[in-house]
Amino acid sequence: MYRGRGGYNNNRGGRGGYNNYNNNNPASNLQRANDYVNQNMITVEIQGWDNASQQDLVNFISRKARIVVSNTSVDQSGKLLLGQVRTMRDAQDLTKFSGARFAGQTLFIRIVDNFGLNNNSNFNSNSGSSSSSSNGAKDTIELLKNFLLSCYNPQIKMLDLQNVQNNQILINNGLFSNANTTSKFFPALLKVAQKEKLEIESINLSNNNLDDYTKWLNELALNFPNIKNIALSNNNFKKIDVFDRLKNKFSSLRELIIQGNPLSQDINSMQKLISIFPRLSILDGTPVRDEEKLNNILTFPINSKSMFFENDDLSKAATTFLTSYLNFWDNNRMNLISLYTQQSQFSYQCDSSVIGDYNGNTASNLWNNYTSHSRNLKRVSNEKSRMLRLFIGPEQILNTFNCLPKSKHFLDIKPENYAIETVSFPVMSGMMITIHGDFEEVGQADHQFADITTPNNNNNNKGHSYNRYKNNTHNNNNKKGVLEKRCFDRVFIVVPGANGAFIVASDMLCVKSYSSKKSWNEKGIKNADENQTNTTTNTATNAITNTNPNLINNIPNNNASLQTLPPDIASKLNPVQQELVLKVMQETRLKLEFVLMLCEQSNWDYNTAGQNFINSKSQIPSDAYI
Amino acid sequence: MNGFQIAGQSQPNGFQNRDNSATVENYLTKLLESLDEPISNQQAIMKILPQLHQNPRIIINGNPFGSREQFQQLWARLPLSNHQITSCDVHFIPTNNTNNPSDGQYIVSAHLKVRFDESGKNKIGETASFNNTTTSSTRNIWSHWFGVSLSLVADSTIISNSNTEAISIWDYRFTENPISSVFKVN
Numbered sequence: 001m002y003r004g005r006g007g008y009n010n011n012r013g014g015r016g017g018y019n020n021y022n023n024n025n026p027a028s029n030l031q032r033a034n035d036y037v038n039q040n041m042i043t044v045e046i047q048g049w050d051n052a053s054q055q056d057l058v059n060f061i062s063r064k065a066r067i068v069v070s071n072t073s074v075d076q077s078g079k080l081l082l083g084q085v086r087t088m089r090d091a092q093d094l095t096k097f098s099g100a101r102f103a104g105q106t107l108f109i110r111i112v113d114n115f116g117l118n119n120n121s122n123f124n125s126n127s128g129s130s131s132s133s134s135n136g137a138k139d140t141i142e143l144l145k146n147f148l149l150s151c152y153n154p155q156i157k158m159l160d161l162q163n164v165q166n167n168q169i170l171i172n173n174g175l176f177s178n179a180n181t182t183s184k185f186f187p188a189l190l191k192v193a194q195k196e197k198l199e200i201e202s203i204n205l206s207n208n209n210l211d212d213y214t215k216w217l218n219e220l221a222l223n224f225p226n227i228k229n230i231a232l233s234n235n236n237f238k239k240i241d242v243f244d245r246l247k248n249k250f251s252s253l254r255e256l257i258i259q260g261n262p263l264s265q266d267i268n269s270m271q272k273l274i275s276i277f278p279r280l281s282i283l284d285g286t287p288v289r290d291e292e293k294l295n296n297i298l299t300f301p302i303n304s305k306s307m308f309f310e311n312d313d314l315s316k317a318a319t320t321f322l323t324s325y326l327n328f329w330d331n332n333r334m335n336l337i338s339l340y341t342q343q344s345q346f347s348y349q350c351d352s353s354v355i356g357d358y359n360g361n362t363a364s365n366l367w368n369n370y371t372s373h374s375r376n377l378k379r380v381s382n383e384k385s386r387m388l389r390l391f392i393g394p395e396q397i398l399n400t401f402n403c404l405p406k407s408k409h410f411l412d413i414k415p416e417n418y419a420i421e422t423v424s425f426p427v428m429s430g431m432m433i434t435i436h437g438d439f440e441e442v443g444q445a446d447h448q449f450a451d452i453t454t455p456n457n458n459n460n461n462k463g464h465s466y467n468r469y470k471n472n473t474h475n476n477n478n479k480k481g482v483l484e485k486r487c488f489d490r491v492f493i494v495v496p497g498a499n500g501a502f503i504v505a506s507d508m509l510c511v512k513s514y515s516s517k518k519s520w521n522e523k524g525i526k527n528a529d530e531n532q533t534n535t536t537t538n539t540a541t542n543a544i545t546n547t548n549p550n551l552i553n554n555i556p557n558n559n560a561s562l563q564t565l566p567p568d569i570a571s572k573l574n575p576v577q578q579e580l581v582l583k584v585m586q587e588t589r590l591k592l593e594f595v596l597m598l599c600e601q602s603n604w605d606y607n608t609a610g611q612n613f614i615n616s617k618s619q620i621p622s623d624a625y626i
Numbered sequence: 627m628n629g630f631q632i633a634g635q636s637q638p639n640g641f642q643n644r645d646n647s648a649t650v651e652n653y654l655t656k657l658l659e660s661l662d663e664p665i666s667n668q669q670a671i672m673k674i675l676p677q678l679h680q681n682p683r684i685i686i687n688g689n690p691f692g693s694r695e696q697f698q699q700l701w702a703r704l705p706l707s708n709h710q711i712t713s714c715d716v717h718f719i720p721t722n723n724t725n726n727p728s729d730g731q732y733i734v735s736a737h738l739k740v741r742f743d744e745s746g747k748n749k750i751g752e753t754a755s756f757n758n759t760t761t762s763s764t765r766n767i768w769s770h771w772f773g774v775s776l777s778l779v780a781d782s783t784i785i786s787n788s789n790t791e792a793i794s795i796w797d798y799r800f801t802e803n804p805i806s807s808v809f810k811v812n
Binding site: 225226247251271274275278279287288289290291293294296297298299300301302303304305306307308310345347348349350351353355356375376377378379381383386387390419421423424425427428432434436487489491493505506508510512515517518519520 | 645647648651683685686687688689690700703704705711712713714715716717719721731733735737739744745746747748752753754755756757767771772773775777779794795797799800801802803804805806807808809810811812
């Protein structure tokens with residue numbers, strides 16, 4: 001074991017040093033250290049070297065590539081040199097040295113370590129070329145596969161690997177001919193088991209002379225972390241440390257057999273074993289935990305249900321609202337403006353923390369599209385900064401929407417990726433809708449947030465909101481963030497407006513790192529009381545999948561009145577003017593007569609109308625709005 | 627429509643601009659601390675989220691709960707937990723009470739991470755071990771982190787007194803599961 005200060009040859013017996021084992025014998029320590037290194041060496045094959053001696057080549061590589069090649073041997077043809085390097089990284093670095101000129105030839109170097117079993121082993125020693133080496137690897141894999149299947153019992157999903165080092169077939173094929181091949185046998189066997197997709201719940205590794213330095217258990221944890229039963233009887237485990245290093249691995253281990261090892265004589269170590277493996281219920285045949293009680297304690301008692309609606313009315317209202325809302329959010333956010341009044345609030349928070357599975361994207365600009373105006377209170381502590389990130393009223397909110405990346409939700413196609421809760425909000429006769437799920441960013445925003453810290457000198461822009469955004473074309477494209485798949489939570493407080501239309505009083509969006517492991521969508525989730533709530537859930541799911549996402553009238557009922565002009569007014573306007581009036585009316589929510597006044601004063605220019613509206617907003621009477 | 631002002635209606639002068647977010651943030655921290663406290667006796671169970679209304683809307687993982695007491699009994703039988711807020715936000719919606727302009731509702735949306743003790747005992751000390759000395763002496767073994775989305779609605783009284791029964795909606799949902807964990811959320 002390599003731990004503590006002092007290194008392998010430290011003869012002073014310091015804490016935790018290698019000398020703590022084997023009675024402080026330096027020669028033994030050195031031997032063990034060398035064994036460790038030898039067991040993990042990687043074999044490489046070098047061609048194009050034979051104009052010089054082996055030693056010249058080794059010296060050349062050491063000098064030029066700073067990599068030591070040892071244990072060199074030459075095949076019968078005298079053209080192929082096999083050597084070993086200490087680590088896979090060294091081996092990979094060495095392959096990059098292919099193409100270097102040496103003694104009038106060009107070197108060709110490749111890694112030939114296929115599970116480490118086709119090199120330096122008896123069955124492969126007569127290979128005279130790389131092709132025969134490759135054949136040797138195939139033979140070895142076939143040998144392992146046959147051996148594996150002979151040890152596997154599919155009925156009880158058990159792999160019986162007792163006393164494998166005395167298996168005559170394996171010995172005859174040279175799998176235990178030296179330390180290198182011996183050490184690589186078990187990892188190779190597990191890789192073949194994975195390739196064969198063997199389901200292994202139990203493994204018997206008894207009588208294999210395994211000791212505190214074995215790597216077999218680590219390899220097992222890496223390849224089969226969910227194994228439930230392990231037998232290790234009659235090996236040579238002496239210290240608890242080897243198991244201590246397995247903490248947080250084998251999270252499903254329920255039975256362990258350790259008898260016949262020196263360790264099993266130590267009561268304290270045996271008790272520690274129980275705490276190392278939290279699901280362990282049986283140790284050496286003796287129950288140590290109440291398995292049923294343990295399952296109750298270690299399982300959250302409430303199974304996830306993806307949908308909850310307080311009643312059927314809310315189910316219909318919420319699914320209609322969400323389906324339409326997300327459709328517009330994805331396709332034309334302008335259409336959402338009528339949902340927001342002057343008192344509506346919107347803010348978003350981005351949370352870059354990674355919980356659960358890691359998606360691997362570490363791009364520095366991963367969150368650039370969100371960070372500047374994110375109102376994550378854990379990140380924004382200044383009161384003024386917090387207020388600047390709270391968007392109030394339809395203009396500010398819509399402008400913010402247009403500064404967020406274009407997106408695509410899949411609520412109708414993959415409703416299983418979404419969870420929704422809806423409860424009534426009696427204080428305002430409304431409802432609170434919470435939705436969780438994921439979306440894909442499909443394009444950069446049309447507009448980009450202005451630097452929130454940069455003062456805007458345009459005196460014409462008195463409106464607070466307009467100072468906070470600028471057209472995308474004026475911005476530095478380097479600030480754009482990566483388009484990604486992300487998860488989100490969103491909370492709406494929806495209240496009834498005029499004519500029963502929906503009004504969003506509060507809208508909070510939390511954008512998070514993508515996680516494919518959604519708690520409500522875990523495989524195998526079977527709710528015991530599914531029948532009780534299936535009706536509501538199914539109704540909701542059906543509603544989502546069956547709702548026409550273009551049902552604009554389902555959102556604000558008064559929106560219909562905004563789509564056409566009275567005939568007497570329309571007759572006095574040309575088509576362009578009619579279109580402008582409708583557009584301004586939708587965006588400002590002013591009554592028609594005020595919109596007409598605004599458009600006339602703005603010479604029927606859209607931008608001027610918007611500017612004039614902002615400039616005079618404070619003087620517009622409240623009854624001028626719809 | 628009851629209470630919410632639509633466009634053009636005036637609202638209490640400047641109230642919406644008053645920022646109580648720091649107070650609400652501290653309040654949220656306090657709520658989570660009450661979820662994470664070890665429980666030494668039966669009385670301590672009542673200290674789990676005492677800020678809930680007597681009959682609030684409690685939704686856990688998409689399941690409704692009947693009462694605060696029911697929720698407290700459930701939570702007491704979980705292993706020790708440890709919550710951390712990774713992100714949160716708050717909105718205030720006034721209820722337009724002319725006598726009290728600060729009257730209203732705080733809407734909190736938070737993303738949390740939570741882990742649970744996997745040593746085999748729950749908050750009230752029940753253990754599955756046949757040998758109590760084995761686990762009672764062990765330290766907590768924390769699970770990997772789970773992600774949780776929390777949305778809640780609280781009365782504006784929390785600004786002046788964080789101990790009142792102010793929470794009318796408590797929606798707690800696990801949203802992210804670790805790749806492997808001894809503690810399971812199904």
